[in-house]
Amino acid sequence: MTTTAEENYLKAIFKIVERESKAANTNAVAAAMQTTAASVTDMLKRLAEKELIVYEKYRGVQLTASGNQVATSLIRKHRLWEVFLVNKLGFAWDEVHEIAEQLEHVQGEHLVKRLDDFLEHPQFDPHGDPIPDAEGRWAYRAQRLLADLQPGVRGAVSGVEEHSAVFLQYLDQIGLALGTEIELVERMDYDQSVRVLIRGQEQVLSEKVSRNLYVKTL
Amino acid sequence: MTTTAEENYLKAIFKIVERESKAANTNAVAAAMQTTAASVTDMLKRLAEKELIVYEKYRGVQLTASGNQVATSLIRKHRLWEVFLVNKLGFAWDEVHEIAEQLEHVQGEHLVKRLDDFLEHPQFDPHGDPIPDAEGRWAYRAQRLLADLQPGVRGAVSGVEEHSAVFLQYLDQIGLALGTEIELVERMDYDQSVRVLIRGQEQVLSEKVSRNLYVKTL
DNA sequence: TTCAAAATTTAGATCAATCTAAAAATATAT
DNA sequence: ATATATTTTTAGATTGATCTAAATTTTGAA
Numbered sequence: 001m002t003t004t005a006e007e008n009y010l011k012a013i014f015k016i017v018e019r020e021s022k023a024a025n026t027n028a029v030a031a032a033m034q035t036t037a038a039s040v041t042d043m044l045k046r047l048a049e050k051e052l053i054v055y056e057k058y059r060g061v062q063l064t065a066s067g068n069q070v071a072t073s074l075i076r077k078h079r080l081w082e083v084f085l086v087n088k089l090g091f092a093w094d095e096v097h098e099i100a101e102q103l104e105h106v107q108g109e110h111l112v113k114r115l116d117d118f119l120e121h122p123q124f125d126p127h128g129d130p131i132p133d134a135e136g137r138w139a140y141r142a143q144r145l146l147a148d149l150q151p152g153v154r155g156a157v158s159g160v161e162e163h164s165a166v167f168l169q170y171l172d173q174i175g176l177a178l179g180t181e182i183e184l185v186e187r188m189d190y191d192q193s194v195r196v197l198i199r200g201q202e203q204v205l206s207e208k209v210s211r212n213l214y215v216k217t218l
Numbered sequence: 219m220t221t222t223a224e225e226n227y228l229k230a231i232f233k234i235v236e237r238e239s240k241a242a243n244t245n246a247v248a249a250a251m252q253t254t255a256a257s258v259t260d261m262l263k264r265l266a267e268k269e270l271i272v273y274e275k276y277r278g279v280q281l282t283a284s285g286n287q288v289a290t291s292l293i294r295k296h297r298l299w300e301v302f303l304v305n306k307l308g309f310a311w312d313e314v315h316e317i318a319e320q321l322e323h324v325q326g327e328h329l330v331k332r333l334d335d336f337l338e339h340p341q342f343d344p345h346g347d348p349i350p351d352a353e354g355r356w357a358y359r360a361q362r363l364l365a366d367l368q369p370g371v372r373g374a375v376s377g378v379e380e381h382s383a384v385f386l387q388y389l390d391q392i393g394l395a396l397g398t399e400i401e402l403v404e405r406m407d408y409d410q411s412v413r414v415l416i417r418g419q420e421q422v423l424s425e426k427v428s429r430n431l432y433v434k435t436l
Numbered sequence: 437t438t439c440a441a442a443a444t445t446t447a448g449a450t451c452a453a454t455c456t457a458a459a460a461a462t463a464t465a466t
Numbered sequence: 467a468t469a470t471a472t473t474t475t476t477a478g479a480t481t482g483a484t485c486t487a488a489a490t491t492t493t494g495a496a
Binding site for chain 2: 472473474475476
């Protein structure tokens, strides 16, 4: 069927198309896959041959229905395995990406279904990202970036935009986890940093943090 | 480090050397890996280059200390994942081999340790095979083939020699699982089939079955 | 609008893992 | 002990995934 390399390309293309709302170009895919544009062109030909993508030379690439199905299933598996690693094996949220990256390619009849049952059908992964269901449907998340909230608004941390270990560890350090209540006290005109209230404690978060933190308002 | 293909060769060599108590020859490895002797020779050169095996042309192959460590770790991971699949996800014992074959190659710091903790340090996998500990030590199993027991001896099923799905399903059908108590009533001179007592019911098992079933005598 | 810069593709290699067919080495049976 | 059979290795290809360097196409700025 599809190789691991092909699957990783499909996932990368899916994410680029989702983010940019247009066909993914070769360089964007190369950057995402940490490889060269030439390698990407080769792979795109193979994926087009298998009708997993629609590829027009020099014009970028999009997923076909079956390519989309493969990518969605991979994201589903990746996020379910992340829930397993954190909730069952006790990993921290910044430690699970690389392992889930491998686990998502494990094939086996009923494996995803049984894992999903075992985990009791989680809707979100440990970073707050939605887990598509078995039919590929996505849960809608009523959340906003901390950067977009008005002063005085309260909410609970519901996800992160950036997934780097260093950012996640920083959040740990300042006592922010999924579900933590947070109130935006004031946004500084000078540098767009924000004063927030976390467990009765006032703290200052940089604009960068506020642009990478999702909050579900209460 | 080592590729998945290399790891699978090391595991195959480990098992052949264990079974035959001598260097594994090319054809035996080819049979185990379901490939050609020529492919095996190629791979042996690469593995010898990496000092994972000791390979003398035309004289067979054995594992070095580091090759042995890799193979043992793979078997440990394979069997731990099988325990996970059966005990946690609810798979049957004849359904888990292929999936564990993939899971054993997943790399990740602390993954095996955390999985082992989560499973509460099982000593045996769902087929009764011993799981080497983190230092590569094997649990000793005081078990004998049903075929080697004397009439009148009672015991509990403790493992299988053959691992095929069809054999395991046959055992399910006749009500034999790990731990099931069984008594050898009589061995027939004619065809070495055995009359056994299982949960008060007498049944006849073929010689073939008796040669593939391990019993821990009481 | 044209031409240089940027993006992309093509050409030609390389590497791991495999194959078939042929050659060489080892084992075995008369 | 020698010839035949078996086992193993070598030679030469192939495939997927990658690379660098060169050629081509597209984009956008003067």
